[in-house]
Amino acid sequence: MEKEITIYDIAKQLNISPATVSRALNDHPAINNTTKSLIASTAREMGYRINPFASSLRKKRTNTLGVIVPRLNSYFMSTVLAGMEKEANEASYNLIISQSMESFKKEITNARTMFDSRVDGLLVSLAFDTEDLEHFEPFLKRNIPLLFFDRVMSHNQATSIIIDNVRAGYEVTSHLISQGSQRIMHITGSLKRNVYADRLKGYQQALSEAGIAYDDSLVKVTDLGMDTGQWVVQQIQEMPLPPDGLFVANDFCAVSCMSALKRAGYAVPQDVAVAGFNNDPLSQVVEPNLTTIHYPGYEMGEIAVKSLISHLNGVSTSHATNTIILRSELIVRESSLRLSSK
Amino acid sequence: MEKEITIYDIAKQLNISPATVSRALNDHPAINNTTKSLIASTAREMGYRINPFASSLRKKRTNTLGVIVPRLNSYFMSTVLAGMEKEANEASYNLIISQSMESFKKEITNARTMFDSRVDGLLVSLAFDTEDLEHFEPFLKRNIPLLFFDRVMSHNQATSIIIDNVRAGYEVTSHLISQGSQRIMHITGSLKRNVYADRLKGYQQALSEAGIAYDDSLVKVTDLGMDTGQWVVQQIQEMPLPPDGLFVANDFCAVSCMSALKRAGYAVPQDVAVAGFNNDPLSQVVEPNLTTIHYPGYEMGEIAVKSLISHLNGVSTSHATNTIILRSELIVRESSLRLSSK
DNA sequence: CTGTTAGCGCATTCAC
DNA sequence: GTGAATGCGCTAACAG
Numbered sequence: 001m002e003k004e005i006t007i008y009d010i011a012k013q014l015n016i017s018p019a020t021v022s023r024a025l026n027d028h029p030a031i032n033n034t035t036k037s038l039i040a041s042t043a044r045e046m047g048y049r050i051n052p053f054a055s056s057l058r059k060k061r062t063n064t065l066g067v068i069v070p071r072l073n074s075y076f077m078s079t080v081l082a083g084m085e086k087e088a089n090e091a092s093y094n095l096i097i098s099q100s101m102e103s104f105k106k107e108i109t110n111a112r113t114m115f116d117s118r119v120d121g122l123l124v125s126l127a128f129d130t131e132d133l134e135h136f137e138p139f140l141k142r143n144i145p146l147l148f149f150d151r152v153m154s155h156n157q158a159t160s161i162i163i164d165n166v167r168a169g170y171e172v173t174s175h176l177i178s179q180g181s182q183r184i185m186h187i188t189g190s191l192k193r194n195v196y197a198d199r200l201k202g203y204q205q206a207l208s209e210a211g212i213a214y215d216d217s218l219v220k221v222t223d224l225g226m227d228t229g230q231w232v233v234q235q236i237q238e239m240p241l242p243p244d245g246l247f248v249a250n251d252f253c254a255v256s257c258m259s260a261l262k263r264a265g266y267a268v269p270q271d272v273a274v275a276g277f278n279n280d281p282l283s284q285v286v287e288p289n290l291t292t293i294h295y296p297g298y299e300m301g302e303i304a305v306k307s308l309i310s311h312l313n314g315v316s317t318s319h320a321t322n323t324i325i326l327r328s329e330l331i332v333r334e335s336s337l338r339l340s341s342k
Numbered sequence: 343m344e345k346e347i348t349i350y351d352i353a354k355q356l357n358i359s360p361a362t363v364s365r366a367l368n369d370h371p372a373i374n375n376t377t378k379s380l381i382a383s384t385a386r387e388m389g390y391r392i393n394p395f396a397s398s399l400r401k402k403r404t405n406t407l408g409v410i411v412p413r414l415n416s417y418f419m420s421t422v423l424a425g426m427e428k429e430a431n432e433a434s435y436n437l438i439i440s441q442s443m444e445s446f447k448k449e450i451t452n453a454r455t456m457f458d459s460r461v462d463g464l465l466v467s468l469a470f471d472t473e474d475l476e477h478f479e480p481f482l483k484r485n486i487p488l489l490f491f492d493r494v495m496s497h498n499q500a501t502s503i504i505i506d507n508v509r510a511g512y513e514v515t516s517h518l519i520s521q522g523s524q525r526i527m528h529i530t531g532s533l534k535r536n537v538y539a540d541r542l543k544g545y546q547q548a549l550s551e552a553g554i555a556y557d558d559s560l561v562k563v564t565d566l567g568m569d570t571g572q573w574v575v576q577q578i579q580e581m582p583l584p585p586d587g588l589f590v591a592n593d594f595c596a597v598s599c600m601s602a603l604k605r606a607g608y609a610v611p612q613d614v615a616v617a618g619f620n621n622d623p624l625s626q627v628v629e630p631n632l633t634t635i636h637y638p639g640y641e642m643g644e645i646a647v648k649s650l651i652s653h654l655n656g657v658s659t660s661h662a663t664n665t666i667i668l669r670s671e672l673i674v675r676e677s678s679l680r681l682s683s684k
Numbered sequence: 685c686t687g688t689t690a691g692c693g694c695a696t697t698c699a700c
Numbered sequence: 701g702t703g704a705a706t707g708c709g710c711t712a713a714c715a716g
Contacts, residue, residue, distance in 0.1 A: 393714090
């Protein structure tokens with residue numbers, strides 16, 4: 001069992017004061033460069049590592065960011081987190097990650113834990129059924145910056161990072177229309193969440209622009225889970241006039257729908273064109289390949305952390321609340337191609 | 343900006359000593375129950391929250407566990423993490439999670455970060471190409487318990503939690519044989535990793551037991567990525583005698599193979615029976631549903647953390663190294679059913 | 685059962 | 701450019 005080296009040990013070794021060691025290690029400008037590098041090298045030799053707790057206690061900041069996400073099990077989310085981790089590491093911040101499991105209640109618990117852990121900042125993507133932002137008030141009261149990404153809710157003291165979901169929804173729908181679909185069904189998640197509400201808006205815009213009447217009964221709010229495909233096909237079979245297009249709010253569920261459709265004897269895309277959302281690798285692994293929206297997850301993670309940290313280092317306490325909108329992109333694949341040759 | 347309440351504030355308020363407050367808050371046995379609850383309630387009223395850094399600095403433990411995983415983007419991994427998080431929360435531990443992105447190098451960096459963060463214990467699932475365990479030595483030298491799960495490497499000072507991959511591989515292969523497959527191809531990942539090496543062993547056992555000669559050229563080591571399916575089919579098309587069964591080491595890649603097979607005109611399961619591994623929800627969302635192995639991820643996460651924490655609280659420094667083997671289960675679905683009626 | 689005292693390791697005044 | 705002194709908030713002796 002090795003002993004921990006402290007700045008005192010280094011100081012003694014070099015016959016200088018601990019204060020100088022501390023300053024040198026923190027690259028303080030008022031320290032001679034030669035002594036700086038001397039201290040750095042002996043620190044390395046002696047196997048010194050900073051004690052983050054002593055440092056945090058003293059500085060009253062933890063160099064830790066909290067992240068609350070609905071779930072980790074999607075390509076999208078893990079990509080976002082990879083981006084966050086990269087930026088955090090570079091700025092020597094740690095990340096504490098937790099999953100709300102799409103539950104408002106768990107999200108509240110998670111927020112509480114993050115608060116008690118005294119994170120310097122909090123990054124959140126909201127759960128399906130989150131109703132309000134009260135559980136984040138303690139952070140704002142203590143001036144701990146709060147940032148929402150992807151699943152956001154507008155708040156006058158928090159930054160949001162999103163893509164233009166209205167536009168993306170519009171693009172998908174327009175594309176389906178351009179491929180000859182006239183009755184497009186939209187399978188989505190909780191409309192409490194901007195991502196779903198906005199995609200729906202885009203869907204409606206595209207219909208209206210094409211002169212297609214909006215039909216409420218073609219929009220289905222689901223949990224986007226693995227049974228949704230089967231349920232959707234059941235609905236379709238009960239319809240007097242079945243749809244000829246399907247816009248599903250994520251790729252996994254879109255695949256579930258495609259699969260159920262094929263099992264029920266519908267041809268994709270001939271009978272029904274299908275499009276998903278997120279550009280999960282899954283979309284290129286199913287037959288037919290899935291038309292979808294590319295979502296810049298890694299970039300979103302990077303920017304989120306970068307923005308939060310710059311806020312932490314920021315000059316003012318002015319909560320410059322802004323919304324950052326990233327660029328998404330329609331990716332056309334076979335599942336929606338009904339016109340061009342295969 | 344509110345002021346932080348400390349135990350001194352509570353002590354002053356109640357005219358008692360800070361030590362008593364500290365003891366009461368930590369549920370020390372030698373404190374009167376009435377004063378305990380009095381302290382607890384005023385602490386709540388005053389909005390007290392413990393300062394984990396002061397506490398960590400004093401106690402020389404952080405109540406934080408590190409987790410290094412290859413990737414977060416699978417149902418399996420996020421389930422494991424959910425189980426870990428639950429147990430950690432209950433024992434009031436925090437989790438720091440990082441992804442190695444299947445890279446040995448990144449795993450080393452991650453380990454270093456965890457070490458510098460002074461985690462009390464470390465949970466690891468190894469990257470594809472990890473060669474040795476040297477980067478974990480610093481932990482062992484400092485008596486920080488190390489636990490491997492799923493992707494493990496035997497080490498005389500670390501506990502491992504796994505399923506019986508040999509058996510699972512055997513079960514899958516035997517099942518395929520029982521459905522009439524004679525030439526079974528096995529698509530797997532790096533054989534440096536126990537999970538893949540063991541599944542291969544099980545595969546070989548089953549063949550041998552059925553009196554089928556083992557054919558090296560039917561085993562393909564890949565990255566199990568999204569292009570693997572296409573590549574595999576290409577290989578198949580070049581074979582004089584194509585396989586009639588496919589055992590793929592994870593579900594995502596199995597789906598990629600099924601899809602490529604169908605695109606190339608093979609019927610699943612009639613021409614080729616397919617089986618995957620992990621029981622990802624994906625397996626029930628593709629057509630045909632995928633035969634697979636159910637893997638108790640949540641349970642594995644729970645047990646991993648429970649075991650590590652009990653080690654931390656353990657009486658001795660004796661590194662009682664053990665291997666815990668969890669039960670997996672074959673799940674038969676359409677993709678492999680060639681005999682029974684559909 | 686409760687109080688007194690001291691120190692965990694660091695960063696920051698204030699000196700010089 | 702460097703050193704001495706102090707305290708961040710908590711817990712663990714040691715007393716009583």
